[in-house]
Amino acid sequence: MTATRGRSRTRGRLLTALLTLGPALGAATPAHALLRPSSPSPSTPEGPLASNGPTTPDIVDSTRRGGRAVALTFDDGPDPRATSQLLDVLSEHHVKAVFCLWGDHVRQHPGIVRRIAADGHTLCNHAMSHDDMSTWSAEEVRADLLETNAAIREAVPHARVPYFRAPYGAWGRTPGTAAGLGMQPLGWSLAVEDWEPPGTDELVRRLEEGVAPGSVVLLHDGGGDRGQTVAAVARLIPALKSDGWHFTRPARRG
Ligand SMILES: [Zn+2]
Numbered sequence: 001m002t003a004t005r006g007r008s009r010t011r012g013r014l015l016t017a018l019l020t021l022g023p024a025l026g027a028a029t030p031a032h033a034l035l036r037p038s039s040p041s042p043s044t045p046e047g048p049l050a051s052n053g054p055t056t057p058d059i060v061d062s063t064r065r066g067g068r069a070v071a072l073t074f075d076d077g078p079d080p081r082a083t084s085q086l087l088d089v090l091s092e093h094h095v096k097a098v099f100c101l102w103g104d105h106v107r108q109h110p111g112i113v114r115r116i117a118a119d120g121h122t123l124c125n126h127a128m129s130h131d132d133m134s135t136w137s138a139e140e141v142r143a144d145l146l147e148t149n150a151a152i153r154e155a156v157p158h159a160r161v162p163y164f165r166a167p168y169g170a171w172g173r174t175p176g177t178a179a180g181l182g183m184q185p186l187g188w189s190l191a192v193e194d195w196e197p198p199g200t201d202e203l204v205r206r207l208e209e210g211v212a213p214g215s216v217v218l219l220h221d222g223g224g225d226r227g228q229t230v231a232a233v234a235r236l237i238p239a240l241k242s243d244g245w246h247f248t249r250p251a252r253r254g
Pocket residue numbers: 075076126130167168
């Protein structure tokens with residue numbers, strides 16, 4: 001296909017390191033404010049709707065209800081080390097999260113995807129090879145998203161995948177296509193740059209300072225050494241809980 005369809009993992013890692021758009025947003029700017037799809041939202045879905053109701057091309061970046069509610073989302077896994085540790089932490093505290101899965105990693109570690117699903121977490125399509133899809137045609141996007149869901153369902157037959165998140169937040173034409181396949185585009189409202197690990201203390205500080213009612217928090221359990229993220233989450237959850245916060249899922253519609 002086009003040059004942007006390169007699938008090498010090396011390239012994916014380089015792009016991960018760059019993480020072009022996410023960091024520029026900082027913690028205060030909702031992702032969709034800068035990353036709105038370039039074309040108006042299509043009104044006609046491009047495929048069969050999921051049985052759980054219509055999705056929209058709007059990029060959701062908040063929880064369903066306000067108050068002291070927060071949603072944790074983890075990108076770029078599964079990773080054999082970090083994801084397993086993270087699942088232990090979430091299970092210990094009875095917290096459910098969203099896992100945005102990198103298709104190539106799903107193929108490498110299907111057993112971890114099975115555990116994510118068995119533990120009751122929500123699955124999110126994060127594309128097959130973590131490409132920047134911002135210039136892709138709808139047809140290219142659709143093929144990639146379907147391939148990713150097929151990889152997920154090879155690991156977990158009949159898995160529900162109610163969300164899609166574009167790698168790097170480079171949405172391009174992906175929101176309409178994802179919505180047409182029954183996946184709500186999932187943005188975020190708080191990123192703490194855990195892809196350039198600043199130390200666990202600093203991560204916890206950024207998270208506690210940045211969290212606001214209805215936050216969707218972007219974190220990473222794959223694509224690099226995510227030990228600091230796991231350690232930060234292990235401290236964040238009890239701290240927020242004791243402060244009256246509860247953990248929930250992102251809204252299903254924009
Ligand atoms: Zn990612």
